[in-house]
Amino acid sequence: MENMQNILDLNGKVGLVTGAGQGVGRQIALHLGAHNAGGVIVNDFHLERAEAVAAEIEKAGGKAIPLQGDVSDFESVAQMVNVGNQHFGKIDIIVNNAGNSGANPELVERGVPFWESNPESWDPWLDVNLRGVLNCCRATIPGMVERKEGRIITIMSDAGRVGEQGLEVYSAAKAGAAGLMRSIARSLGRYMITANTVAIAATNTPAITARLEDEEVLRKMLSHYVIRRVGEPSDVANMALFLASDASSWITGQTYPVNGGYSFNL
Template identity: 65%
Template sequence: MSDILDLNGKVTLITGAGQGVGRQIALHFAAHNAAGIVVNDYFLDRAEQVAREINAAGGKAIAVQADVTDLASVKAMVGKAEQAFGPIDVLVNNAGNAGATPDPDARKPFWETGPEVWNSFIGVNLYGVINCASACVPQMIERKGGRIVTIISDAGRAGEAGLEVYSGAKAGAAGFTRAVARSLGRHNITANCVAIAATLTPAIEARLKANPEMQKKMMEKYVIRRPGLPSDVANMVLFLASDASAWITGQTYPVNGGFTFAL
């Protein structure tokens, strides 16, 4: 039986892939015939560990350090990817949260902070997406095809009290991705978003383990009463990167255990 999720030798770039959801996306891609996987992270040692894991299992991966908030850094990363594997066919914008080095005031009310804190969210979640797309899209247009998948959050769909700037940045990334879908569809390039809720990344898992009562209260808001797993997200991203989704673009798919619903 053929694999409808086979990536058919596509070259893929996954940002923020040194741990958590990004790592699992990289492992999923490796298991479904990606020709080469560029594992990006702000911290090179994390990216190298994931690349070693993929290569040890018979896949092909390289680790590339880059700060997605810096366009020159992103362009250099894409150049290294092209030298190793060829032009990028699939871009997964996964890097997010408050960036690699969060400001200690990032959790304070936004009206008590200022641009130096706000930009930690806007930089990685919005500019990071724009930077990576701008570096990858010309190759996709030239090759007449490509996939762009952007990881956003239900905070960007429904809003999240206490995370106003983050919510706005994720909503901006979703709007940007929809506009990209309209611009690039004629080139056989699709662009979609995956909106996630509480998912067991290392940081979230540590917080929940430290406070079981908080986890119980949180899960009362979910129809499926468990946190998400990185594999839950990776399954949807793999689908959107594959030819099984060739006629889907400009959409946002919640992978959220029923935390919110979408029409």
Template identity: 65%
Template structure:
């Protein structure tokens, strides 16, 4: 029986894949006949660890360092990836949060800060998506084969989380960019979709959630499924959107959020 989630030998690039959600996405794609997975992270050692994990499971992977906010760095990474594995057929824009080098003021009220703090969020969550997408599109078109672009956004962009105004705006911008990209690239058989996630257990959040069980319990009261998400929850949806099972889906945003929000 054929695997409906088979990736058809496409090469996949996952940004911010050195840990957490990105790591699990890379592992999922590698397990479903990706021709190879490019594991990107700002910290090369993290990327190398995940690439080694994939190779240990029989997959093919290469670890590449790049700052997604720097277009020249992104173009160099994509060129290196294509040289080693071939043209990118699946791009997963996963790098996010406040970026690799967040401003010390990133968590202050936005009206008490300025562009340096705002760019911690806008740089990685919006320009990072634009940079990586623009660098991969020429190769996808040249392949003359189905291409997939998936961007991981946040429910903050749809719900509007207090205290995360600039982050929410950057993620909403990425979603709008994906919708427009979907319209532009459909004629090339390239789809573009978003996955909107909510509270998820990652290395960055696990210790904080465990340290304050009451806060976690109060948070989960806002979720229909009363548990935080796991990286595999998000990776499952990304895998679906990367596969041919989603070949007639583009320009959409899917909430993988435990029922934190409902969308029509």
């Protein structure tokens, strides 16, 4: 049989994955590294996490560098992008994965109704989930425009599509990031740059590991899913890899739920 082309081969494209020190981001970085990426820039707020993932990629035969950086700080992002460009010569793929409530989740106000919340408590959610995406796009798009090629992928929560009680600001920030992808898609299509969003639901990451150990909590959680299992980081990474590859070159401005049927999309 004639050899079939691997449509998910990245053909030397260089990717930057934010928040890639664990969970979904880690698996996306590993997926890119395993599919002929020219290099993977592994970002995390905690350098030791990024270093561990970069070492995994290199051990498997890929190329990677770890970079500490705070996505909510544009100067930090710009420096990170500059180092990545110096090391690999370009950045073709940006995966905006960093999320949740930032680097210090223990400091975030929780359990307070939105209408009683302190407006200052909104900042961690907005800074990481919306401003962080703005910063990373702003820093990487100029190089993509110059080369007339690029892939922009943002990982969001299904909370941004359906809303989540008690997570009003988080839901708003994620919805804003998806809106940004649609707007960017319209602006950048002429440069052969695509921008898409992956919306995920409960996924087996360190953020929810403790909750999954409670059988009753797990049972109630899964009752909301058509496919009655928790998602795995690889489920999300598979979609991110597809959107990073040439297999998705005529797809832009879309939001893809990877959620086990938690919610449906038209």
